[in-house]
Amino acid sequence: MRGKVAIVGAGPAGCFVAQSLLKDAPALEIALIDCLPTPYGLIRYGVAPDHQGTKAITRQFSRIFERQGARFFGNVHIGRDLSLDMLRDAYDAVVLAAGLSQDRRLGIAGDDLPGVYGAGSLIRSLQSHPFADPLPALGPNPLIVGNGNVAIDLLRLLSKSPRELAGSDLGAEATAWLAGNGFRSITVLGRSPGAKAKFDPLMIRELANLSRVRISLTDPGQADGDDEQKRIDALAGIDGIGSGPIEVKFCFSRVPLSVEGADHVTGLRVASPQGEKIIEASSIVTAVGFASNGELGASETDGAAGKPGSRLYSAGWFGHGPKGAIPDARLSAQTIAAQVLGELAADNRRIGSAIFENLPDVVDYAGWQRIEAAELLGRNDERCRAKLQSIDAMLQAARSNHAGSGEAGL
């Protein structure tokens, strides 16, 4: 089958859609577009820097470009550099896989006070994302609101000693920031009882290896069914462990009511099984989900994507909300790819990749390989790569004739 498909967002959702499309229709012309000069989205900037095994999935994605013939168009921001309408004119089908980059807010009084940070935003800062805010001062007693895997990732990272971060790709700035934090306590708070929390029990068990914590639990609740029992068992396994300097407190069944403080966070007022309480905190990090930044204006909710005849599709978190991990992205990509192929009608008048020709500083796959080669030059016993952070540094590396990459210059 012939035809031209553009995918907006080269994160796991976009990559899996490309992989699936090319598996079934190897002759398709596929463009994976990202606003960053680098591909792989949350694999690079979300999946924790100390979970390199999970990041190794990029070995699969590199084949989409190296063997399956997809092309990468990095540093192209759809909605700014090119409009979505222009893209839809140039391609037979467009798949929106732009993710959800905005942190959902708590939606309670005071949730915009200084000292309230979104987990997504904080993680971008920790992972050297080019558009990240500077790392904030969290103070001695940060409180994390949320009971999903992102909250646990953050707790684990904030608690780790420098030695425990060996082999990760945490950047120099974040490493220095972590070492200088001097946390006395970290509270993790959730609305539901522990038995109904969203995190994977495995993520909880992993906390047992941390050297600097002492962990306690409040109101984990009773299990109903096997899955809940696994969660309760995992929680019971970490309750009371450790004798490190950081007191980690899991508080379940606490509904946030308002953020306390006049000009900066001082605590969180919650409804608990024992009545209303204020939990003191030097800062609050919200890990309660993600939302669209509205940039593309065409999310699943406005109805265009997925409509017969619209030639517009959506995938991943952008398409179905911030639920599901990488395996779900893989499975749903297969369904979306089948739908795209079922409806694809190639029209030779569509110009395809010529649409990128006059844009400045577009980074192709070879450019990304040069960026990666430059990052890998910075590897040592402590770090498996030294990420370039600024767009300028990335563009410079992408343009250089670096000898580090075997593919450079191809």
Added chain:
Amino acid sequence: MKIAVLYGTETGNAAMLADDIKSALDGDHDVACADLAAIDPAGLDGQDFHVIVCSTYGDGDVPASAKPFMTKLEALAPKLSHVRFAIFGLGDSEYAETFAHGSMKLAEALVAREAVQVGTRLTHNATADELPEDIALPWIRAILADLEDAV
């Protein structure tokens, strides 16, 4: 030789390795490749040599795509004395206690139904630098060479 490469996966790494194994053996053998999700253990063909690639999740469990196969294997207990297989495991040493247990459990369940395991189970560690295909291709070639020598 007729070879069936079967994989159990969640994020696709095992599927990619299965593809690599198929490509590497294609010239010399008659190779098919499938997700374990599409395979009924009772339907395994004694004419095929089975090469299984399987990752690990959760509590050292088999990955989602291998679960229906594993469940049927345990519930229906088909007799598999005609089935020969070699198995390769994917795992991550970050999960030290359950490293590559998915492939181990799958091998045990097959052997418990009298299937014959050929060669030793080899594993790849996602946290290590080595590429899975660099370990798995020499491994499977050696196993097939031994099999052919034995004929």
